Amino acid sequence: DAGITQSPRHKVTETGTPVTLRCHQTENHRYMYWYRQDPGHGLRLIHYSYGVKDTDKGEVSDGYSVSRSKTEDFLLTLESATSSQTSVYFCAAQDPGSTDTQYFGPGTRLTVL
């Protein structure tokens, strides 16, 4: 058990509404990541964080923002959800200098109507 939880686990929302997904970890991992997973694309990196208030964009960051005010929490916000953001979102955490192993949360299934 990597001690990573995500909330909510499922969400249905409407186009244009803001959505915030939460990732919480209890193992004091310094690095955290948000991915989305879509059929035919594998996991794609949205944003990542190397520490509190240290975040950066990944491959598919348009339409998303993140915040990390505490080591244990990494929030992903869709400012104005679109149908193209319907996906499964995974959070992951890692320790620097480790064997690059990333531990994943259980995922959030988001549907934007």
Add this chain to the structure above:
Amino acid sequence: RKEVEQDPGPFNVPEGATVAFNCTYSNSASQSFFWYRQDCRKEPKLLMSVYSSGNEDGRFTAQLNRASQYISLLIRDSKLSDSATYLCVVNEGQGGKLIFGQGTELSVKP
């Protein structure tokens, strides 16, 4: 061209079969390599790291060919419980960021 490419499958094999998955990566500067396993609707989990010398963990053998930019995973004596999607993953050396292949689906039948 995708950075990490895998045959998406599905691979349908009987119990006891040997099955091999292949993966190619485009960045020759990539530094570390992994196979992750993902069960249906679950999170990916590390199966094994891949080293240049090849490495084995029970029924699983992983190989890396840096010259050809090719990674493989061999599963011997397949079990029903091996049914999952296998993700080829590459670290290009940029602060731990991983690049994932789209996964190869394996279905082991009785």
